[in-house]
Amino acid sequence: MDKTDPTRQTKTRTKKESLSxxxxxxxxxxxxxxxxxxxxxxxxxxxxxxxxxxxxxxxxxxxxxxxxxxxxxxxxxxxxxxxxxxxxxxxxxxxxxxxKEPGKVDYDLIKDFYHTIKDTRSDTSESENDYFHSLLHEEVYQALHSLPEEFREVIQLCDIEGFTYEEIANMVESPIGTVRSRLYRGRKLLRAQLEGYANKYGFNNNDQ
Amino acid sequence: MNCKKAGMLISASVDGELSPSEEQEFLLHLVECKECRIEFDDAKKTKMIIQEKIIQFKAPDALIVSIMQLSGFNTKEHEETLLYE
The missing domain is CATH 1.10.1740.10 (RNA polymerase sigma factor, region 2, helix turn helix motif)
Structure with missing residues (x-):
């Protein structure tokens, strides 16, 4: 800030009592x-x-x-x-x-993460002793973390945080077309990872 | 529209990011192409699983308090840092 800036002088003078x-x-x-x-x-x-x-x-x-x-x-x-x-x-x-090396998934780290964090507050409303539920989460979380970072990032920003493609493009400093194709490819990879999961827990049965 | 082009629009359609004309063209393709329809449903389910199963954590109280102080200048320290750094 410019030293001769009048607002700054005022601010310095009255700093103790109040802000500008x-x-x-x-x-x-x-x-x-x-x-x-x-x-x-x-x-x-x-x-x-x-x-x-x-x-x-x-x-x-x-x-x-x-x-x-x-x-x-x-x-x-x-x-x-x-x-x-x-x-x-x-x-x-x-x-x-x-x-650590990119692309390497540290499953132990993810497991630890889930177990330390399990007891903290979350937006998901579920009973505290619902261990079964947290196992389900862990599986999906591992699948997400197995993706290359560029794919995981756009999926997180889009699906979890609800940003628009334009906002995501701005955040990752890539064109919207790139965001589109990363989401497409990322979801395909994720889909393959979650195939067994989806079958097991009925995500493939609730056809609309 | 061919499958290659439709494939590129799948995620955008799931996310409601297609223009009305793109969307219409895309849906027309889905009506006649079973493979793309399956892929489209898969993409939707994948998004749903992520939304439902990834836990959203809330900030701890202590962090909330310290951020409130930060923007409210309740402490001398923060005042110095923010104004004169």
Missing amino acids: REERQKQLEFQNEAVAHLNALYNYALHLTMNPSDAEDLVQETYLKAYRFFNSFERGTNCKAWLFKILKNNYINRFRKNS
Whole structure:
């Protein structure tokens, strides 16, 4: 910020008592726009890192950055998509550098993840001792994680987070056509993985 | 429309991302092509399984509190970080 900026001078002078009006307005707007997506961001971070404390760090960092650059957020566009993009960039910078070989699925890690996280709060309403249910989840989760990352990512953003193709294209920095074909190919791969699962649990019988 | 083109539209149709004219053309193809119809149903089921079976986790209370503080400047630390960094 420019040193001679008059708002900054005011802010410095009155810092102890109150913030400038613009700053207050920014806070309010930020709370209305951004904080509403906290659960979705945490959920996404958790699926990316598979570690609750890493996920929290990632979300913290994302909100800090988002607040700092909130002025550059284009009003009227999807704030959730904007936050996801910041989170994803943070994730790449912080965690992906020292990650394991791409394409390798660590089933033990997934299992551990599911077992540590099973008892925490989730949006899915099910009885706490429903072990059978959590096993089902685990199977689907493993199938999803067996996909190459570029496919898994678009499926997560589309099916779990409900973003439009345009928003996804912007987030993964690829054309919409690429998003379309990744979803198509990713679902085909996933379908093959889940074939036995779908048969076993009746997803193939409920024809409409 | 041939199967190759229809194949590329399957996911977009499942997600409601086709334009009305594309959608109409695609559905016309489905009526006459059993294979594509099966693929379309499979894609729909796959999406449904993911939506139903992947657990959505909620943020822990402590995280919610700290984010609220962050944007409400309730702590001196955050004020410094955000304003002058």
